[in-house]
Amino acid sequence: MPDRKKLTVSYAPFWHDGSRISTKHYHIMAATLLAVIAGLLRYGMPALGVLTLSVGSAMAWEYLMNRVTRRPVSIGDGNAALIGLLFGMLLPAVIPWWVVITGTFVGVVIGKQIYGGIGGNPFNPVAVAYAILMISWPVYFDFNAALVDYPFEFTAAYPLVLMKAYGSAGIESFSLIDLLLGRQTGGIGATFGLGLLIGGVYLMIRGFIRWEIAVSFLAGVLVSALCFNLYNPEVYAGPGVHLLTGFTLMGAFFLATEDSSSPVHFIPMLIYGALGGVLTVLIRNQGAHVDGVIYAILIINLVHPLIDKIRPKATGRVMHHA
Amino acid sequence: MIKRSFIGITAPRLTYEVIEEAPAEPMTVRPAKRITLLMDAPMEKTGGVLLKTGDAVQQGQRLQLFENNPVPCAISPVAGKIESVEPFLGIMERQMTAVVIALEGSEEQGRDAEFKNVFKSAGLAEADRFLRDLPGRPDFSVFNRPDRPVKTIAVMGTEQDLTAVTQQYVIQTNIAGVKSGIDALRKIAGIQNIQLVVYPHMVQVAGSSGAGIKTVDLQYPAGSTDMIRMALEAKQERNTEVAIFTAEAAVAVGAALQTGELPVDKLLTVVRKDGTRQLIKAPIGTHVSDILEAVRQNVEAGDRVVLGGPMTGHAVFSLEQPITPDTDILVVQDHSELTEFSDIPCTNCGSCVRVCPVNIPVNELVRYLDAGEYEQGAENASLFACIECGLCAYVCESRIPILQFIALAKHAVQRLKAAEEENA
Numbered sequence: 001m002p003d004r005k006k007l008t009v010s011y012a013p014f015w016h017d018g019s020r021i022s023t024k025h026y027h028i029m030a031a032t033l034l035a036v037i038a039g040l041l042r043y044g045m046p047a048l049g050v051l052t053l054s055v056g057s058a059m060a061w062e063y064l065m066n067r068v069t070r071r072p073v074s075i076g077d078g079n080a081a082l083i084g085l086l087f088g089m090l091l092p093a094v095i096p097w098w099v100v101i102t103g104t105f106v107g108v109v110i111g112k113q114i115y116g117g118i119g120g121n122p123f124n125p126v127a128v129a130y131a132i133l134m135i136s137w138p139v140y141f142d143f144n145a146a147l148v149d150y151p152f153e154f155t156a157a158y159p160l161v162l163m164k165a166y167g168s169a170g171i172e173s174f175s176l177i178d179l180l181l182g183r184q185t186g187g188i189g190a191t192f193g194l195g196l197l198i199g200g201v202y203l204m205i206r207g208f209i210r211w212e213i214a215v216s217f218l219a220g221v222l223v224s225a226l227c228f229n230l231y232n233p234e235v236y237a238g239p240g241v242h243l244l245t246g247f248t249l250m251g252a253f254f255l256a257t258e259d260s261s262s263p264v265h266f267i268p269m270l271i272y273g274a275l276g277g278v279l280t281v282l283i284r285n286q287g288a289h290v291d292g293v294i295y296a297i298l299i300i301n302l303v304h305p306l307i308d309k310i311r312p313k314a315t316g317r318v319m320h321h322a
Numbered sequence: 323m324i325k326r327s328f329i330g331i332t333a334p335r336l337t338y339e340v341i342e343e344a345p346a347e348p349m350t351v352r353p354a355k356r357i358t359l360l361m362d363a364p365m366e367k368t369g370g371v372l373l374k375t376g377d378a379v380q381q382g383q384r385l386q387l388f389e390n391n392p393v394p395c396a397i398s399p400v401a402g403k404i405e406s407v408e409p410f411l412g413i414m415e416r417q418m419t420a421v422v423i424a425l426e427g428s429e430e431q432g433r434d435a436e437f438k439n440v441f442k443s444a445g446l447a448e449a450d451r452f453l454r455d456l457p458g459r460p461d462f463s464v465f466n467r468p469d470r471p472v473k474t475i476a477v478m479g480t481e482q483d484l485t486a487v488t489q490q491y492v493i494q495t496n497i498a499g500v501k502s503g504i505d506a507l508r509k510i511a512g513i514q515n516i517q518l519v520v521y522p523h524m525v526q527v528a529g530s531s532g533a534g535i536k537t538v539d540l541q542y543p544a545g546s547t548d549m550i551r552m553a554l555e556a557k558q559e560r561n562t563e564v565a566i567f568t569a570e571a572a573v574a575v576g577a578a579l580q581t582g583e584l585p586v587d588k589l590l591t592v593v594r595k596d597g598t599r600q601l602i603k604a605p606i607g608t609h610v611s612d613i614l615e616a617v618r619q620n621v622e623a624g625d626r627v628v629l630g631g632p633m634t635g636h637a638v639f640s641l642e643q644p645i646t647p648d649t650d651i652l653v654v655q656d657h658s659e660l661t662e663f664s665d666i667p668c669t670n671c672g673s674c675v676r677v678c679p680v681n682i683p684v685n686e687l688v689r690y691l692d693a694g695e696y697e698q699g700a701e702n703a704s705l706f707a708c709i710e711c712g713l714c715a716y717v718c719e720s721r722i723p724i725l726q727f728i729a730l731a732k733h734a735v736q737r738l739k740a741a742e743e744e745n746a
Contacts, residue, residue: 004640005621005622005623005625005641006623006624007621007623007624007625007626007627007637007638007639007640007641008624008625008626008637008657008660009626009637009638009639010626010637010660010663010723011636011637011723011725011726011729012628012630012632012633012634012635012636012710012712012715012725012726013632013633013634013712013713013715013716013725014626014628014632014633014635014637014653014655014660015323015324015484015632015633015661015716016323016661016715016716016718016721017324017325017326017334017716017717018323018325018326018661019326019673019717019718019719020719020721021666021669021719021720024671024719072665074666077666116667117667118666118667118669119666119667119668119669119670119720120667204331205329205330205331206328206329206330206331207329207330207331207332208330210672211331259669259670259671259672260669260670262670263672264670264671264672264675264676264683264685265672265675265683311681311683312681313681314680314681314682314683314704314707315552315680315681315707316548316552316679316680316681316682316704316706316707316708316709
């Protein structure tokens with residue numbers, strides 16, 4: 001009788017580069033840490049409370065949905081935690097707990113799970129959550145009102161509001177260095193520009209986000225802001241200010257680059273990112289809203305399947321079809 | 323196994339193994355008790371089968387499976403007695419026939435003389451009849467299509483898959499044999515344009531082959547048959563063909579036509595669990611177990627044994643499976659090193675799209691295939707452009723068995739088309 005050892009049989013390829021979804025999400029979360037820690041130092045325990053509640057509740061919603069829809073438990077892939085973390089980073093440090101939980105519900109359940117979970121969402125779940133909540137309870141998303149009790153050593157008004165109200169003159173008290181180092185009010189993790197930049201560059205180099213999207217998004221912001229600025233410098237602030245205020249850096253590195261809702265081909269990625277950047281500045285300068293990043297990202301998410309059709313023709317083996 | 327590099331901003335670059343300047347002699351492996359020859363046709367129980375249990379066969383004898391069809395055939399690499407003829411299920415439900423020959427008598431016994439009588443005047447018909455199952459599986463059927471005339475013959479000194487060094491060894495150590503093979507091919511097929519395909523570092527050696535030299539990059543899959551065929555077909559008129567022979571096949575054809583004796587030993591690279599490499603020479607049909615014993619590689623339950631390379635090969639389910647004329651590489655993987663596929667859906671990260679050598683929108687294709695929409699995938703997402711290099715599944719973060727999806731879809735669409743034609 002020949003030796004019958006049970007061998008592992010599977011289909012080619014038999015090698016794998018070792019990457020996995022969870023690794024990627026943990027790295028993205030790690031890349032936010034600089035900005036998150038700066039936010040925690042600035043806003044203290046309330047900010048920690050908001051972030052932990054946001055991450056925790058996002059994971060809880062995911063687990064609950066896994067159970068309800070009877071699908072494999074997927075909180076281990078880190079996606080829910082990432083949604084929670086990014087959502088928390090956009091919030092003001094002082095926000096009622098139920099807003100956070102509602103937000104993660106919208107993000108995880110309505111933004112992602114009802115489309116079939118990871119990979120199925122047509123919009124960035126964080127942007128969906130933020131947009132819906134901002135429209136539903138605008139009062140809690142007013143950074144000036146929310147952060148009124150904090151003693152700041154700098155102008156304690158949200159730069160984008162000042163910009164909207166007073167034009168370039170409104171933000172004269174902020175130098176670009178101040179903005180870069182986070183001496184401005186805003187979301188918990190969205191103000192420390194230097195930290196976000198370092199995190200974003202790290203993710204681009206490691207290949208965890210697509211550099212084409214982030215770079216073209218920032219280029220879109222810079223170029224369109226520069227055009228407005230050249231047209232009327234009194235009313236429209238310069239590109240540097242647009243780059244370092246509001247959610248621009250969060251949007252470029254962490255929101256627009258979300259896998260499922262963004263294109264994968266080279267030219268579409270450039271169009272997608274640039275469109276997002278231009279829309280951001282358009283909404284800020286011309287629209288009714290204070291910050292345009294969230295809406296800009298939802299709009300480019302909407303057009304991504306269309307522009308992703310711009311792609312090179314497959315060159316492979318020609319099949320002689322009958 | 324090559325892992326993801328720290329810097330991930332560009333697509334990964336997998337390169338073919340390069341053989342050292344003075345490679346060691348291949349180890350000769352002899353089958354222990356029996357060999358198995360696989361014939362690519364379903365076993366018909368109804369009759370007309372020429373091969374019977376108990377028949378004696380000579381070394382070098384041409385074994386034809388059916389009475390009325392010359393195609394499913396093999397060259398017996400050993401002298402012995404047919405032990406069994408039974409159905410064998412190959413990859414993707416491929417119906418094959420396994421002929422097991424028990425070794426009997428010594429190899430010094432006379433060789434079969436059928437080919438010896440005709441080799442001096444051999445043309446395409448004899449080549450097609452006798453040489454198709456030589457090591458490297460030279461395919462002469464491509465010359466029999468008047469509607470798609472062959473304009474170029476490519477002789478591949480490059481490898482089909484990573485970690486193999488088989489064809490490089492042939493070029494490096496036996497360029498004279500390659501030359502006589504090229505001359506033989508030129509004579510049989512009557513085609514002057516023969517290109518020897520090599521990696522850049524082999525150009526000097528390849529120069530004396532008397533063929534044109536085409537160099538390809540060391541980056542996988544530049545050296546694969548399909549990439550070469552595409553590159554060469556682009557240079558010639560439409561509806562003309564490129565015939566592809568491996569260097570080993572060319573050498574075998576040359577030797578057969580020079581001596582009248584059919585070569586039966588296959589050269590292959592064995593990669594052990596620890597990654598060390600050993601070239602071996604063994605008769606076609608030798609069982610994997612005999613080879614592993616010779617190279618001192620233990621296999622335990624749960625390990626994976628792959629014929630044909632880490633990206634494109636296929637895993638065997640039993641060590642009693644044989645090497646075939648086109649097995650260039652045998653890889654053994656320890657069970658602790660295997661990566662498993664998962665059922666996480668595609669997250670649209672785009673790694674596959676960036677790594678695909680033929681620009682297939684893999685992210686879209688995999689959605690069609692996941693939904694079972696195979697024909698849609700063929701129509702809208704270039705399913706049939708795939709050259710099955712396996713890079714998409716290699717880089718997939720969600721660990722989707724993309725290549726298996728693709729192979730299954732191609733199989734299903736082709737079967738559907740065949741059924742439609744039959745009923746038309």
